[in-house]
Amino acid sequence: MEYISPEGLRLDGRRPMEMRQLRAQIGTVSKADGSAVFEMGNTKVLAAVYGPREVQNRSQQMNDQVLVHCQYSMANFSTGDRKRKPRGDRRSTEISLVIRQTMEACIMRHLMPRSQIDIYVQVLQADGGTRSACINAATLALADAGIPMCDLVTSCSSGYLNSTPLLDLNYVEDSAGGPDVTVGLLPKLDKVTLLQMDAKLPIDIFENVMQLAVEGCKAVANYIREILQENTKKLEYRRGQ
Numbered sequence: 625m626e627y628i629s630p631e632g633l634r635l636d637g638r639r640p641m642e643m644r645q646l647r648a649q650i651g652t653v654s655k656a657d658g659s660a661v662f663e664m665g666n667t668k669v670l671a672a673v674y675g676p677r678e679v680q681n682r683s684q685q686m687n688d689q690v691l692v693h694c695q696y697s698m699a700n701f702s703t704g705d706r707k708r709k710p711r712g713d714r715r716s717t718e719i720s721l722v723i724r725q726t727m728e729a730c731i732m733r734h735l736m737p738r739s740q741i742d743i744y745v746q747v748l749q750a751d752g753g754t755r756s757a758c759i760n761a762a763t764l765a766l767a768d769a770g771i772p773m774c775d776l777v778t779s780c781s782s783g784y785l786n787s788t789p790l791l792d793l794n795y796v797e798d799s800a801g802g803p804d805v806t807v808g809l810l811p812k813l814d815k816v817t818l819l820q821m822d823a824k825l826p827i828d829i830f831e832n833v834m835q836l837a838v839e840g841c842k843a844v845a846n847y848i849r850e851i852l853q854e855n856t857k858k859l860e861y862r863r864g865q
């Protein structure tokens with residue numbers, strides 16, 4: 625199948641290095657300490673953060689740092705075919721672990737010893753790149769909860785189809801069977817905290833594809849900064865009223 629037209633456009637009309645439209649909203653779950661909805665095109669996820677709070681299972685408590693829990697789940701209605709098991713399957717367990725490790729890289733864990741932070745990420749609408757969208761939503765939700773972080777961690781994926789590197793794959797491109805590289809980046813520190821790939825690529829092409837995902841992460845970081853600044857202005861305005 626041709627994923628790029630002779631005019632150089634993808635199936636959804638994007639250019640190869642173009643990201644889907646980003647949208648975000650902070651403070652969407654009133655009971656949570658921090659929350660956010662993050663959209664990358666038709667992929668839409670919700671993140672809710674609770675904590676730092678008392679450790680629920682005392683045997684897991686750490687005296688020198690905070691314990692971070694993360695749960696990824698997909699709503700039954702998030703995909704075309706009904707999802708029987710929203711969480712607890714191998715894929716969800718793996719993604720929960722990957723997101724937890726990525727978020728731990730930016731949380732200043734030593735500042736909150738003997739406590740626990742719970743991060744819940746739920747996919748509301750899935751169209752490829754849900755783990756990236758969840759990491760971006762979790763970053764916003766952690767910032768909303770006032771959790772100290774050394775940088776904003778952001779994520780984006782890229783792939784390689786029809787001999788062309790493509791940024792931010794949607795479901796149709798993701799399921800084409802080509803390589804899919806997901807990167808998590810601490811943009812200010814210029815550190816990669818997550819790198820996953822589900823196929824083989826020659827090293828020179830891999831470097832291009834990965835670099836594209838890194839650029840995507842930087843673009844997401846700029847967007848997230850804007851959203852956080854807007855949110856701070858709104859809060860200041862409300863306080864001044």
Ligand code: UDP
Pocket residue numbers: 703704707715750751752753754755756795798
């Ligand atoms: N997907 C689905 N049902 C599932 C799992 C995945 O429809 O049970 C779709 C969904 O659109 C997802 C895509 O397959 O975004 C790619 O899934 P993958 O495991 O590669 O993770 P993701 O790209 O979402 O991080």
